[in-house]
Amino acid sequence: KNEVEQSPQNLTAQEGEFITINCSYSVGISALHWLQQHPGGGIVSLFMLSSGKKKHGRLIATINIQEKHSSLHITASHPRDSAVYICAVTYITQGGSEKLVFGKGTKLTVNP
Amino acid sequence: DAGVTQSPTHLIKTRGQQVTLRCSPKSGHDTVSWYQQALGQGPQFIFQYYEEEERQRGNFPDRFSGHQFPNYSSELNVNALLLGDSALYLCASSFGGTMNQPQHFGDGTRLSIL
Numbered sequence: 001k002n003e004v005e006q007s008p009q010n011l012t013a014q015e016g017e018f019i020t021i022n023c024s025y026s027v028g029i030s031a032l033h034w035l036q037q038h039p040g041g042g043i044v045s046l047f048m049l050s051s052g053k054k055k056h057g058r059l060i061a062t063i064n065i066q067e068k069h070s071s072l073h074i075t076a077s078h079p080r081d082s083a084v085y086i087c088a089v090t091y092i093t094q095g096g097s098e099k100l101v102f103g104k105g106t107k108l109t110v111n112p
Numbered sequence: 113d114a115g116v117t118q119s120p121t122h123l124i125k126t127r128g129q130q131v132t133l134r135c136s137p138k139s140g141h142d143t144v145s146w147y148q149q150a151l152g153q154g155p156q157f158i159f160q161y162y163e164e165e166e167r168q169r170g171n172f173p174d175r176f177s178g179h180q181f182p183n184y185s186s187e188l189n190v191n192a193l194l195l196g197d198s199a200l201y202l203c204a205s206s207f208g209g210t211m212n213q214p215q216h217f218g219d220g221t222r223l224s225i226l
Contacts, residue, residue: 031211033215041200041202041222043155043202043220048213097168099168100157102155104153105154
């Protein structure tokens with residue numbers, strides 16, 4: 001079982017809809033990252049958070065440390081939001097090294 | 113201000129060959145991390161370089177090695193290539209030798225093994 005699980009795997013929405021992508025993890029983390037990957041491969045870091053909530057434009061990321069869960073919300077979705085959204089967590093191993101583990105991603109398609 | 117640049121963008125090799133991929137970090141960054149992303153999967157962490165040393169390593173065999181130069185640029189070397197090494201190889205830069213900083217990614221090198 002992967003340390004990071006995302007849902008749904010695929011999501012299709014109509015332009016203007018409110019989108020929620022979920023991420024659950026099984027370890028105590030030091031940070032959680034939300035990333036966006038467009039076709040062709042380039043990845044953009046959207047958020048890095050360790051508590052609470054962050055907002056940037058139409059994107060909102062929240063994290064609940066006790067429940068080991070984070071959500072990425074997109075308000076007023078647009079076709080240009082179509083991409084794969086990846087959740088990743090940073091944690092410290094028993095040996096004291098840092099580890100960064102990624103989810104498999106959620107493929108979002110927003111239709112006009 | 114240049115972001116993270118990777119070269120080459122695409123590469124085709126055959127089994128058993130060796131390959132070197134290159135990465136220049138974003139200006140002001142001193143830490144480079146490498147990731148492998150197979151088709152349809154999330155990236156997997158290979159290793160991280162900081163102060164010209166390998167600081168963290170994921171579950172990759174010794175065939176995967178790297179180097180960081182005094183100007184913070186980095187190389188990823190893969191020896192004895194296998195078909196399963198076909199993937200998108202991503203480089204990300206950050207500051208301070210920790211993963212608890214935003215990672216800035218390059219566009220990747222797509223490696224195909226025949």
